[in-house]
Amino acid sequence: MFAQQLVNGLVVGAVYALIALGYTLVYGILQLINFAHGEIYMIGAYVGIAVLAVLGTMGLTQTSLALSIVLVFLIPMIYCAAYGITLERVAYRPLRGAPRLSPLISAIGMSLFLQNYVQVVQGARDKAFPNLLELGSFQLFGAYVNGLQIFILVLAVGLMAALQLFIKKTKLGKAMRATAQDRTMASLVGVNVNRVIAFTFAIGSVMAAVAGVMVGMYYGIVNHHIGFVAGMKAFTAAVLGGIGNVTGALLGGFLLALLESFWAGYVSAVYKDIFAFMVLVVVLIFRPEGILGGSGGEADRT
């Protein structure tokens, strides 16, 4: 039981952590809760289904599995990046410098728009995510672990490591950190702030796309509501770890998912979602800066 809940928690935690990255990166730079981020994740899953359908009719899923797996992740990543950039351009950039409530209301509007846009064009019913990877399962310390879970964990951890390296080592990553610390100062020393912000949205959305496709593969089913709850939980994870802090988002994602998984296993499966919301409320009230503290940038001064 314990080992099984641990494995389940780790897999879900990888997904939460990937989505939480998007919240935390954007918050670090703009001090804005990108409320529509959960919808980007949901769109990622839907684009994954569309790609699989096209690949299926072309017969590529039979002939070249490796290529189709790459495409099933790559195309949603590109699409979600495009959605993220458009979202920023349409709903957030015109409101920069407005009172803090305005972008939040605009974000809620955007979330509502995207969710219902998908409902209109894709229908309100659940969509099946075709099974692509047929991997066996094995037993480890009394827990059933299947290949897909390993695949998800490895891919997620790999991506997180790549993102950390990117932020620490590259020039663009440095520009992102500079913008997070002080936007005006960064623009004075020659950072193209608008481009950096657009890029931040793109990176967050790419991570969300991967999470969306993973969840589609893992549960085999997708609907247009998944963005709201997953978004809330990922936001909880980001706050738990310390919003604006990339390592914190990862820590928070895994921690929240493990707590939730043990709660579901040992206490009550019905009240699982309530538990996540309770964690959010309790963390925000007692330690709003999260476990690792904030980004050290403007977010801390508000």
Next chain:
Amino acid sequence: MSAYARVPLIGLWFAFLALPLAGWRNSLWIGLGCALVVLIVSVARASVQSGYLAWPAGRVKAGFTTAWSFIEEKSYDKRYWSLFLLLVIALPWTLDRYSTDVLVITGIYIMLALGLNVVVGFAGLLDLGYVAFYAVGAYSYALLNSWYGLSFWPALGVGVACSALFGVILGIPVLRLRGDYLAIVTLGFGEIIRLVLNNWDNVTQGPNGILGIGRPYLGDMRLYKPMHFYYLVLALCVITIFIVNRLDKSRLGRAWAAMREDETVAECVGVNIVYTKLSAFAFGAAWAGFGGVVFSAKQTFISPESFTFFESVIILCMVVLGGMASIPGVMLGAFILTVLPEALRELTLFRPMLLGGAMVLMMVLRPQGLLQAKGGRHHLERDEPQGEAGAGR
């Protein structure tokens, strides 16, 4: 020409975005539609700038502004209000049952929106879980009525008290939080209430909801027709408007405004933030409870489905669309957002989508809402004698 060169590119971009979700045929239409909108906007802008249409455009704009500020001005004039009230009292005699019913719903939403306006507009605390208090009011009447046979009028008091209590219970832990963190906690609170109602089968009967809630009595008359509820809701609305209006002008109302503009400064000049914040939550929640009790008496059936996050967003949208902190504005917002969807029945599927788009547009183009609140910042400077800024301890 660069403004026009963008047009096909923007069309292509949105077509590209829509492609995997909407299919190629719809994407083509979406792309064309976006391009057309951008084209019209840039043609209009360019012709105004280049002076072609500057004069007529200027006249139209000036005329519109004058007319609108006339409406804005008059919407605060008491004489027009009594005229309006007479009109509203006579209105249901000219309407059929269905339209009257729609107006009853509108009235309930006006109460809710005015209540949320106390929290969001007056006190500047963004509450995304407002529907939770509405649910508390509705369920307190439904449960007390079906278990203990409590009748409507005492339940109205109990429901309001319960909601206000919940408002304070939510308010105490979030005293320290500001801005968007507060918004998220209230959202979490709203979801917790809904999930509890949905899962606590023994008491609330879960997703099945509660059936056969009793109708109110006025003396010996049983109120069940839309017409009866129309006058009930109208009376409650008038009371709500009166009290909210008085609140806005009271010492407490000025303390709310001070807290909204700058919490730290307000505290420095002697506003008791704890009391001021909690009273905002309690007053806001009380009206949600009011609306909730009336709603369950009118529907005679309630289930958790009526109290989703979407409902909170709609009420917030009424406040934002109409104009935060402006009482006529909020009423107008509530009216538009309940009557318009009824008029556009065929577009039900698109309704939430359009609502979301409208919220974004409103924030970008006219963040102060349709009818701007009177005074705003100056209100404080003008009315406040020195050394008496806000509620005492």
